[in-house]
Amino acid sequence: MTTPEALPPLREPVDGETILANVEAILPILEAEVEESERIGHLTEPAKQALLRAGVFRAGFARRRGGPEASLVQQTRFVEMVARVDGGLAWNAAIIAATGFYAGRLPDDAYAELYPDMDQPTAGTFHPRGRADVVDGGYRVSGTWKFASGIHSSVYVVGGCLVFDNDEPVLKADGSQLVIGVWSRVEDVEILDDWHVVGLKASGSSGFRMTDQFVPAGHSFDRYFEPDPHAEPLNKLVDLPFYSMAGIAVGLSQHAVDLATAALAERPTASDRQLGLLGEAESLLRAIRSAVYDGVRRIDDAIFTDGELPSPKVMARGDSSVATDLARRIVDLCAEVVGSRVVYESYPMERVARDLLGLCAHASTWRSRWVDVGRVLVEDARS
Amino acid sequence: MSSMPPTPGSATGPAAEQPRDAEPGIALEAPTSAEAIFRNAEAILPAIAEEADEIERIARLTPRAARLMRAAGVFELAFPAARGGVEATLADQVELTAMFAAVDASAGWNVGVLNAGGFYASRLDDEAYAELYPTRDRPTSGSFHPRGRAVRVDGGYLVTGEWGWGSGSYTADHVLGSAEVFEQDGTPVLDPETGKPLHLGLWLPKDAIVVADDWQTLGVRGSGSTSYAIVEPAFVPAGHSFNRDAADNPDAAPMNKTVKLAHYALTGVSLGVARHLVQCAVDALRARGGDAAAMQALGEAAGEVDFAYAGVRETARITDEIIYTPGRGMTPLEAARMTAANALAAGALQRVLSQVIEVASARYILDVNPIQRVIRDAMSALAHAGTRKKHLVSLGAAVLADEAREYTVADRPGYGRARR
Numbered sequence: 001m002t003t004p005e006a007l008p009p010l011r012e013p014v015d016g017e018t019i020l021a022n023v024e025a026i027l028p029i030l031e032a033e034v035e036e037s038e039r040i041g042h043l044t045e046p047a048k049q050a051l052l053r054a055g056v057f058r059a060g061f062a063r064r065r066g067g068p069e070a071s072l073v074q075q076t077r078f079v080e081m082v083a084r085v086d087g088g089l090a091w092n093a094a095i096i097a098a099t100g101f102y103a104g105r106l107p108d109d110a111y112a113e114l115y116p117d118m119d120q121p122t123a124g125t126f127h128p129r130g131r132a133d134v135v136d137g138g139y140r141v142s143g144t145w146k147f148a149s150g151i152h153s154s155v156y157v158v159g160g161c162l163v164f165d166n167d168e169p170v171l172k173a174d175g176s177q178l179v180i181g182v183w184s185r186v187e188d189v190e191i192l193d194d195w196h197v198v199g200l201k202a203s204g205s206s207g208f209r210m211t212d213q214f215v216p217a218g219h220s221f222d223r224y225f226e227p228d229p230h231a232e233p234l235n236k237l238v239d240l241p242f243y244s245m246a247g248i249a250v251g252l253s254q255h256a257v258d259l260a261t262a263a264l265a266e267r268p269t270a271s272d273r274q275l276g277l278l279g280e281a282e283s284l285l286r287a288i289r290s291a292v293y294d295g296v297r298r299i300d301d302a303i304f305t306d307g308e309l310p311s312p313k314v315m316a317r318g319d320s321s322v323a324t325d326l327a328r329r330i331v332d333l334c335a336e337v338v339g340s341r342v343v344y345e346s347y348p349m350e351r352v353a354r355d356l357l358g359l360c361a362h363a364s365t366w367r368s369r370w371v372d373v374g375r376v377l378v379e380d381a382r383s
Numbered sequence: 384m385s386s387m388p389p390t391p392g393s394a395t396g397p398a399a400e401q402p403r404d405a406e407p408g409i410a411l412e413a414p415t416s417a418e419a420i421f422r423n424a425e426a427i428l429p430a431i432a433e434e435a436d437e438i439e440r441i442a443r444l445t446p447r448a449a450r451l452m453r454a455a456g457v458f459e460l461a462f463p464a465a466r467g468g469v470e471a472t473l474a475d476q477v478e479l480t481a482m483f484a485a486v487d488a489s490a491g492w493n494v495g496v497l498n499a500g501g502f503y504a505s506r507l508d509d510e511a512y513a514e515l516y517p518t519r520d521r522p523t524s525g526s527f528h529p530r531g532r533a534v535r536v537d538g539g540y541l542v543t544g545e546w547g548w549g550s551g552s553y554t555a556d557h558v559l560g561s562a563e564v565f566e567q568d569g570t571p572v573l574d575p576e577t578g579k580p581l582h583l584g585l586w587l588p589k590d591a592i593v594v595a596d597d598w599q600t601l602g603v604r605g606s607g608s609t610s611y612a613i614v615e616p617a618f619v620p621a622g623h624s625f626n627r628d629a630a631d632n633p634d635a636a637p638m639n640k641t642v643k644l645a646h647y648a649l650t651g652v653s654l655g656v657a658r659h660l661v662q663c664a665v666d667a668l669r670a671r672g673g674d675a676a677a678m679q680a681l682g683e684a685a686g687e688v689d690f691a692y693a694g695v696r697e698t699a700r701i702t703d704e705i706i707y708t709p710g711r712g713m714t715p716l717e718a719a720r721m722t723a724a725n726a727l728a729a730g731a732l733q734r735v736l737s738q739v740i741e742v743a744s745a746r747y748i749l750d751v752n753p754i755q756r757v758i759r760d761a762m763s764a765l766a767h768a769g770t771r772k773k774h775l776v777s778l779g780a781a782v783l784a785d786e787a788r789e790y791t792v793a794d795r796p797g798y799g800r801a802r803r
Contacts (some may be wrong), residue, residue: 196750198759273776311576328737335766340548343600343763353762360740361748367741368676 006046006089013055014368016070023052023078027085034086034202038351041126042152042204048121056093058118060241062101062232065111067100067118069234072296083251085260087355088202090248095149095203098119098241100200101160101234102181106220114156114183114198114219123150124181126160126223130210134165138216141182144192149205151191156183157208160223178226183219185208195313199351199358210222237314245298245364246292249323252328252356253285259349260334274337288323288330295319308312313380317364318373324356326363331356384611386757398679403454403520406430406447414456423455424479432671435487435605439756442598443607444493449522457494458522461501461645463484463636468501468519470638474699476648477558480718481692484655488760489605491656495649496550497522502638502645503559505522508624515557515586515623524551525559525584526611527627528768532563534585534616535572540564540586540624541616547586549609558592558611559584567716583624583635591617602759603652631714640706643718646725647702650767653728656761657688660732660739660742663754680738687738696722696773701792719781722774729770736761764798 001046007029010022031045043051044078051057059075069076075097083090085334088117099122116118130143145159163170163178170178194209227237260278264270331353335342342349357364399528405411409426412419434448444452452458460476462468471479476498484491500523504516515521529546546560564581576582595610631641638644661684669676702721705711708767714720740758747754764770782790789795 194749196749198750198755199748273773325737331734332765336771339764340768343602343766344597345599345601354601357740357758357762358748361745363745367680368674371674371676 005017007050007053010055013068014246015068016074016225018071019055019059020074020081021076023051023056023081026050027081027292029040030082030085030089034351034371035088035334037086037089037202041197041201043089043150044203045050047202048092048153051089051093051096052119052121055301056082057096057099057121059097060104060234061098061118062104062234064232065103065118069232070097071102071233071295071300072101072240072243073300074246076250076292076296077142079161079244079247080251080254083248083355084254085251086202086246086254086351087359088200088204090246090251091203091205092150092153092199092368094242094245094248096123096154097244098122099154101241102183102221104235105181105225106231110216110218112333120156121150121154121185122156122158123148123154123186123289124158124160125149126179126181130159130161130182132163132182132215132220133167134163134170135214136140138214138218139220141183141184141210141213141215144159144207145207146194146207147204148208149207152204153209154186157186158183160211165379172222172224175359180220180348181223182215184215186211187304195343197358198353199356201358203358213355227309229309233300235317236309237315237346238304240299240303242364243296243317243320246295246320248359249320249327249356249365250285250289250292252352252359253281253288253323253327255301256327256331256334256349257281257285259352260337264282264339275336276313277333281330284330284333286324288326291319292323310378311380316373316376320364321367321369324360325367327356328360334346384750392557394770397413398647403456407452408675409433409451414623416470417460417469417475418459419496421423421475421479421482422484423544424457427451427455431483431490432486435490435756438487438489438605442604444605445464446685448490449554452493453492453520456520457499458500459519459589461498461505461638461648462519463501463638464518465636466505466516472699472703473644473647474696476571477651477654477695477699479560480648480651481655481658482651484652485658485662488652488656488764489607490800491652492603492606492608492649492764495550495652496521496648497524497555498648499523499525499645500555500557502642504693504789505627505636505639506584506629508622511620511622512762521556521768522551522554523557523559523586524549524555525561526550526552527561527584530582531560531562532586533564533619535564536618539618539620539622540583540585542587543613543616545610545612547610547636548608550606550611552611552692553595553607558587558589560587560611560613561585569593574626574628576766577628579628584627585619585629586623587613587619588617590695591615600762601764602756602761610725614803630726631712632648633659633710635707637703637740641713641718643722644702644706646769647721649698649767650725650728652693652764653725653770654688654695656757657691657732657735658683658727659757660735660761661685661688664742667754670746673742677742684735684738684742687731687735691728696727697792701795714785716778716781716787717745718783719774721767721779721790725769726772726774729767730772731764732761732770733765736765747803 008025029050059070063069082093125145125148132139158181192210195206297379458472465472467520480495526546526549572581598609
């Protein structure tokens with residue numbers, strides 16, 4: 001365990017580049033906190049403080065509100081850097097980096113109230129949906145949510161709710177029922193003891209419960225808002241905060257290649273076959289890194305241009321599925337290089353394999369995403 | 384570290400011919416034929432399924448599972464007929480392992496590993512066999528990595544070593560470790576036939592074994608593959624050993640023609656676990672339905688299992704045909720093909736795993752979801768040395784060197800006609 005005082009000197013995280021430099025500096029601290037974070041199922045306090053002070057959790061705050069407004073490339077990069085240490089820690093980095101996105105949905109008065117500064121980490125989950133009943137000045141909210149990654153390290157948690165008024169669904173102009181995200185202080189919700197998992201253990205993705213709790217109307221946002229080409233870059237589309245998660249597959253793969261390289265380097269000789277396996281893993285890693293970063297760079301190009309939205313073709317999410325698919329091959333290749341010891345809990349590759357298994361469970365990595373990619377291509381060709 | 388418990392009091396008299404005590408409600412036959420053992424296996428599999436959680440928790444077979452499996456005779460298929468054993472075919476050995484692995488990978492692993500005890504026992508001379516195997520109900524495990532040290536002394540060897548991957552050793556009555564042999568002055572003893580260092584498998588004295596209890600793993604936890612050691616040199620009588628790298632002998636009994644046969648049964652673990660994964664995927668898709676992509680994934684997984692079973696069974700059948708033909712030995716290609724079957728079955732398991740993860744509920748990440756263990760078991764089974772693609776390198780080399788040009792099974796003389 002490290003103490004918060006043990007943090008290296010960090011720069012004020014005013015932009016994406018300083019955050020990246022800070023993250024580089026805190027990696028040894030994160031490394032030291034992996035085991036305990038895995039054991040307790042969420043970030044240790046020193047790990048949380050390190051990520052917070054490095055500026056990871058404020059990466060998504062808009063420049064107009066004094067935030068760093070880190071690009072998706074930069075966010076993906078710090079997620080990758082942390083994932084090279086541990087997948088669960090990286091999950092926190094990716095998810096809580098959405099704090100600025102959530103905050104960006106708030107009107108000025110609610111923003112001032114909830115975010116007196118940018119160090120108010122915010123977790124969020126929209127599955128399954130809770131229920132928000134319209135009352136005077138806000139909503140009465142009840143629900144039991146799952147997978148609130150980062151909740152143990154957050155000040156606020158945003159829960160997705162279907163909205164009702166006098167027991168009738170509240171409909172939007174397009175006829176769909178209004179779904180909102182509502183802010184609660186984490187200390188006011190009941191965190192469930194349901195995060196006992198095979199991988200990404202340190203992600204702290206516990207469920208939570210709220211029972212008939214009042215939420216002021218201002219402390220909510222429309223989950224399915226219309227894309228807005230004139231919004232600040234990271235707030236133009238609802239899906240933007242979660243693209244950086246593709247960095248986890250890259251970081252886990254890099255970790256596997258690191259371990260396999262070390263395993264061969266410590267032997268007096270390595271056979272051509274083993275060198276070939278390692279070389280194949282490294283080459284696949286370069287391929288997924290290119291795919292992932294090219295994907296987010298194209299989104300960055302559009303969102304950081306005023307008045308522009310990324311096209312559906314740019315937004316179609318197939319890269320993460322490719323990255324995860326190839327990451328499995330990379331880990332298999334590296335496992336073959338290091339030998340049977342991969343099964344031992346005491347060997348770090350075992351954690352890489354578990355984290356990757358956890359990652360594969362997440363919808364963003366499913367191969368079924370490619371159906372959407374194909375659909376977008378065909379619709380584009382028809383139009 | 385803990386000491387291994389001593390071998391329980393041995394039954395006297397000849398090999399057990401009577402049904403062994405199982406438990407109320409489970410009637411078992413005397414395990415005197417492969418058919419009887421398979422019927423026994425069917426009878427105890429529901430109980431093994433009940434034990435699976437606890438097998439995983441304690442990281443070895445539970446006393447109940449071990450008792451039932453011993454009573455059923457599932458560790459005895461390979462004992463030679465000349466000593467009253469069942470001497471089941473390789474096809475049966477791998478099938479039985481797969482049956483158990485499809486219920487619980489760890490139970491299957493114990494079957495596959497302890498099955499080798501019959502091979503080891505068949506290498507003993509009559510006197511040592513009578514001493515060590517008053518009954519075939521003496522589950523025997525062995526570890527051959529890394530090799531220990533045996534110093535030749537009067538009447539036997541003084542043995543030390545630290546062995547890893549001792550699968551089944553918590554359940555075994557006899558535990559083997561391998562060692563290279565040295566004279567007391569430190570000179571290596573060479574195998575007169577091969578000129579290489581003499582490498583023995585030795586029946587270790589159980590009271591001298593120190594168990595490391597270091598089997599904390601991702602999956603196949605119940606294999607109990609702990610490391611163990613003999614720190615102070617312990618005496619092993621010369622007869623309680625066999626030449627681990629003995630040259631092939633085409634004139635020996637079927638299971639004794641080559642030491643390479645002993646671990647073919649473990650191939651059944653990949654088969655059984657892959658089959659179990661498909662069952663899990665079907666359960667998940669029945670519960671929530673699936674689109675065409677999910678159907679394709681399930682189809683690929685099921686097809687992979689079918690092809691893997693067919694390939695492994697056929698390889699076993701061909702090998703059985705060879706070893707049950709008096710005087711017929713295995714060619715290098717035939718042996719390489721047999722060994723490669725495990726790596727090929729593992730390749731199928733890897734592809735099945737990839738598809739099943741896609742279609743199984745994402746909730747496999749949760750410890751409470753029963754699919755998780757099957758996934759972890761698959762991942763750990765794939766880490767075993769027997770599944771490595773290096774065996775395909777050996778197969779390739781053997782194919783290239785084969786003078787009879789039987790590159791594939793379909794090239795075997797008369798094969799196409801015989802199968803039509």
